[in-house]
Amino acid sequence: MKTILCALLCALPALAANDDSFLLRGATIHTVAAADIPHGDLLVRDGKIVGIGAKLSAPKGVRIIEARGLHVYPGMIDSATEMGLTEIGAVRETSDTTEIGNLNPQLRAAIAVNPASEHIPVTRANGITSVVTLPQGSMLAGQAALIHLDGWTWEDMSVLPDAAMVLQFPIIQGSRGRSFRAGQTTYAESKKTYEEHIRELEEFFESARRYQKAKQAKGTSFITDLKFEAMLPLLDGKIPLVVEATKERPIREAIRFAEREKLRMVLAHGEEAWKVAADLKSRNIPVVLGPTLELPINEDDPYDRPFSQPGELTKAGVKIAFGSFDTSFSRNLPYQAAAAVPFGLPHDEALKAVTLNPAEIWGVADKIGSIAEGKWADLMVTDGDPLETQTQVKQLFIKGKPVDLDNKQKQLYQKYLNRP
Amino acid sequence: MRRLAIAVFAMAAPLAAGTATVIQNAKVLTVTKGTFEGSVLVRDGKIAEMGEKVLIPEGARVIDASGQYLIPGIIDCHSHIAAESINEGSVSVSSMVGIEDVLNPEDISIYRALAGGVTTANVLHGSANAIGGKCTVLKMRWGKSAKEMMFEGAVPGIKFALGENPKRAGGGPNPFGGGAANLRYPATRMGVEDVIREAFSDAKAYQAAWSDYRAKVARGERTLPPPRDLKLEPLVEVLEGKRFVHAHCYRQDEILMLLRVADEFGFKIRTLQHVLEGYKVAKEIKEHGAGVSTFSDWWAYKVEAYDAIPYNAAIMVRKGLIVSVNSDSAELMRHLNTEAAKAMKYGGLDETEALSLVTINPARQLAIDNRVGSIEVGKDADLVIYDKHPLSNFAKVEKVLIDGEVYFDREKDLEERPGLEIRRKALLDKEKEAQKERRPGDRPQSEGRPQ
Numbered sequence: 001m002k003t004i005l006c007a008l009l010c011a012l013p014a015l016a017a018n019d020d021s022f023l024l025r026g027a028t029i030h031t032v033a034a035a036d037i038p039h040g041d042l043l044v045r046d047g048k049i050v051g052i053g054a055k056l057s058a059p060k061g062v063r064i065i066e067a068r069g070l071h072v073y074p075g076m077i078d079s080a081t082e083m084g085l086t087e088i089g090a091v092r093e094t095s096d097t098t099e100i101g102n103l104n105p106q107l108r109a110a111i112a113v114n115p116a117s118e119h120i121p122v123t124r125a126n127g128i129t130s131v132v133t134l135p136q137g138s139m140l141a142g143q144a145a146l147i148h149l150d151g152w153t154w155e156d157m158s159v160l161p162d163a164a165m166v167l168q169f170p171i172i173q174g175s176r177g178r179s180f181r182a183g184q185t186t187y188a189e190s191k192k193t194y195e196e197h198i199r200e201l202e203e204f205f206e207s208a209r210r211y212q213k214a215k216q217a218k219g220t221s222f223i224t225d226l227k228f229e230a231m232l233p234l235l236d237g238k239i240p241l242v243v244e245a246t247k248e249r250p251i252r253e254a255i256r257f258a259e260r261e262k263l264r265m266v267l268a269h270g271e272e273a274w275k276v277a278a279d280l281k282s283r284n285i286p287v288v289l290g291p292t293l294e295l296p297i298n299e300d301d302p303y304d305r306p307f308s309q310p311g312e313l314t315k316a317g318v319k320i321a322f323g324s325f326d327t328s329f330s331r332n333l334p335y336q337a338a339a340a341v342p343f344g345l346p347h348d349e350a351l352k353a354v355t356l357n358p359a360e361i362w363g364v365a366d367k368i369g370s371i372a373e374g375k376w377a378d379l380m381v382t383d384g385d386p387l388e389t390q391t392q393v394k395q396l397f398i399k400g401k402p403v404d405l406d407n408k409q410k411q412l413y414q415k416y417l418n419r420p
Numbered sequence: 421m422r423r424l425a426i427a428v429f430a431m432a433a434p435l436a437a438g439t440a441t442v443i444q445n446a447k448v449l450t451v452t453k454g455t456f457e458g459s460v461l462v463r464d465g466k467i468a469e470m471g472e473k474v475l476i477p478e479g480a481r482v483i484d485a486s487g488q489y490l491i492p493g494i495i496d497c498h499s500h501i502a503a504e505s506i507n508e509g510s511v512s513v514s515s516m517v518g519i520e521d522v523l524n525p526e527d528i529s530i531y532r533a534l535a536g537g538v539t540t541a542n543v544l545h546g547s548a549n550a551i552g553g554k555c556t557v558l559k560m561r562w563g564k565s566a567k568e569m570m571f572e573g574a575v576p577g578i579k580f581a582l583g584e585n586p587k588r589a590g591g592g593p594n595p596f597g598g599g600a601a602n603l604r605y606p607a608t609r610m611g612v613e614d615v616i617r618e619a620f621s622d623a624k625a626y627q628a629a630w631s632d633y634r635a636k637v638a639r640g641e642r643t644l645p646p647p648r649d650l651k652l653e654p655l656v657e658v659l660e661g662k663r664f665v666h667a668h669c670y671r672q673d674e675i676l677m678l679l680r681v682a683d684e685f686g687f688k689i690r691t692l693q694h695v696l697e698g699y700k701v702a703k704e705i706k707e708h709g710a711g712v713s714t715f716s717d718w719w720a721y722k723v724e725a726y727d728a729i730p731y732n733a734a735i736m737v738r739k740g741l742i743v744s745v746n747s748d749s750a751e752l753m754r755h756l757n758t759e760a761a762k763a764m765k766y767g768g769l770d771e772t773e774a775l776s777l778v779t780i781n782p783a784r785q786l787a788i789d790n791r792v793g794s795i796e797v798g799k800d801a802d803l804v805i806y807d808k809h810p811l812s813n814f815a816k817v818e819k820v821l822i823d824g825e826v827y828f829d830r831e832k833d834l835e836e837r838p839g840l841e842i843r844r845k846a847l848l849d850k851e852k853e854a855q856k857e858r859r860p861g862d863r864p865q866s867e868g869r870p871q
Binding site (some may be wrong): 087088089090091118119122149152286293294295296299300302304305327328332335338339341342343349378387388389390391392409410412413419 | 423426528529531532535584699700702703717718719720721722723725726727731735738744750752754755759761762764765766767807808812813814815816833837840844867
């Protein structure tokens with residue numbers, strides 16, 4: 001008997017070598033890309049979705065997860081964070097977001113992600129499985145990374161270590177980003193700085209183009225330059241340029257810039273993108289919006305301007321995704337999307353904007369963003385609509401592996417709830 | 421009898437002509453008296469009657485709220501809107517200054533807060549000093565003067581602040597104002613305690629000097645009054661329970677410290693604000709009797725917020741404290757209803773407990789619960805109509821009434837936009853014309869948008 005048991009136990013790991021194979025049964029499957037499947041089954045093998053439908057049978061050795069009455073969604077994607085690059089906002093030592101200098105295309109966010117950050121388990125506990133983490137800084141800030149919110153090392157976590165190049169588009173602004181006031185930076189001074197920055201940027205791109213040609217020519221005098229080298233995937237159209245711009249004027253300038261340089265552009269922030277919707281649409285420029293829960297940028301804007309813009313852009317045919325533009329608030333990503341729903345964004349579009357749309361924008365829709373055969377099983381199992389605050393995330397899978405939903409905050413909760 | 425009624429009506433008429441309003445067919449979430457589907461009759465700014473059926477008085481305005489939700493106006497126990505300045509950060513005790521003196525009734529944040537269902541806010545001095553300035557409770561009566569916005573009869577407050585903010589001003593660049601480094605005592609939590617103790621020690625002496633003087637006068641003795649001290653006067657009011665202490669705090673050690681100092685000098689902390697580690701010392705807070713007003717889920721923006729948990733509000737409710745959820749932000753203030761919903765997700769409060777966090781509980785903390793915070797006959801008609809359940813992320817505010825008057829109406833807001841746009845364009849064109857006459861590159865000074 002003992003031998004038989006041992007044989008069974010020993011055989012089991014061989015059959016289910018990884019815990020990334022399972023049959024999830026009886027849940028409402030919200031595929032996002034196609035219709036919902038009530039009482040559906042989802043078969044996952046080796047981390048990938050291999051079957052979606054009703055009454056699937058589990059292959060031998062594949063464990064069954066009963067999920068009757070629950071809902072399955074693709075894991076959510078936060079398209080703009082500083083995840084892993086910052087821990088405590090006010091403590092400089094914990095921040096690796098912002099390097100010195102205006103032109104740093106060679107910097108890679110992926111390699112500075114701290115896998116032990118407490119923000120990671122806190123964020124994923126609310127159903128977010130992937131985030132884009134962006135370097136900050138003046139002008140060319142570096143390369144953003146698309147990362148999974150689980151992994152032993154930053155290498156494990158990387159989905160796309162070079163997801164995009166980040167550009168803070170130069171603007172004319174007063175001290176500390178505020179309006180112009182007496183005794184501080186004048187408009188004329190700021191305009192001069194702005195013009196210098198634009199010139200610097202254009203010259204840098206021109207030099208990068210020359211470098212690209214020189215490299216292609218394979219001349220004997222060619223010397224490797226890491227900054228220009230980092231520009232090549234961008235110039236070759238392999239990665240997009242994420243341009244952070246808020247107001248209409250820099251957005252328009254950025255569009256012209258990207259067009260001139262023949263770059264694939266993603267607009268980030270874009271508080272006044274609604275003014276440029278037609279141009280964004282005609283050039284297929286997607287927008288990473290957010291946060292939605294913010295004040296209008298102008299005093300005389302309608303009070304609901306940030307809430308209504310996502311619906312307006314979607315109606316105009318512009319592809320949108322949401323970003324928290326934060327780290328500690330990344331977990332509230334679904335509520336950023338939800339806030340636009342009562343003001344005109346259709347519910348299914350809101351859900352897409354935190355799942356499939358970002359996957360498409362970042363070029364990983366073959367792997368994540370919806371529940372479809374062949375994609376990674378990045379899944380959240382909930383007791384309701386993830387866009388509603390009261391909904392609880394019951395289970396989470398990244399590449400089919402169950403992810404621990406515990407975190408520092410839940411531990412403190414239990415500890416002090418039970419304090420005598 | 422009838423003649424008397426007419427006489428009374430005639431007397432009231434100039435003040436309250438046509439002020440009866442009936443909100444009907446609403447799902448009414450009273451917060452304190454359960455939930456029902458029916459009507460609320462508002463007369464002379466007060467809730468006069470409520471129930472499944474209410475007789476509509478002749479000439480009353482009827483608001484049909486079929487399929488909609490009615491809740492009491494939201495109360496924000498921690499705000500800085502409508503204040504032209506927030507911090508008098510140059511001294512460690514700034515009790516001589518007050519928000520009341522710097523109110524700006526035209527701050528657009530007031531209207532935006534209204535549009536988010538807020539009808540009352542506790543407007544506080546900043547957190548640069550261990551003992552900060554005086555605070556004021558406002559109703560969001562947009563369009564009225566600063567004085568008319570003040571909540572009549574509300575107990576005035578004073579801001580205290582513990583931890584990183586007051587001690588940060590003691591070293592390095594002053595975060596509360598531009599310019600050079602500002603060395604100011606205190607620079608540690610030890611110093612923060614000392615500042616508060618010193619101030620109350622002085623206040624006690626000052627109080628004694630005045631009571632001594634009054635006793636002498638009462639005995640008919642001729643004597644000179646002590647010199648007035650505008651810094652100590654508000655602290656004496658605190659000692660006498662006439663002014664509420666709203667204390668900004670984070671860590672459990674500093675919370676406990678303040679409670680002990682208050683015990684020592686014999687006064688009460690009315691509310692602990694932020695109180696992100698309140699969940700760790702809920703027992704001690706309860707013993708002292710302080711209310712707690714916290715964020716729903718802010719954390720990790722500074723070291724003292726690293727142990728902040730979104731379960732804070734729920735734990736403190738379960739431990740028997742009066743808990744409110746506040747904004748401290750002109751933005752967050754616009755959706756305190758869904759901030760409250762987070763305490764359902766994190767810690768499992770029920771709907772009424774969650775709504776209480778932003779209605780009756782802050783009202784109790786500010787001792788204005790006899791007037792606002794729930795839908796009850798006799799209370800102020802401060803009411804919010806939502807199109808969906810107010811704890812849903814998909815709800816939006818349709819109308820907001822204060823004292824029975826409609827101060828926000830989404831329909832009207834939408835109607836007015838084209839006209840406002842025309843006026844805005846006209847002003848811009850005028851400005852462009854004027855600019856042509858100025859030197860190029862020279863821009864008019866702008867105050868910028870509210871911070």
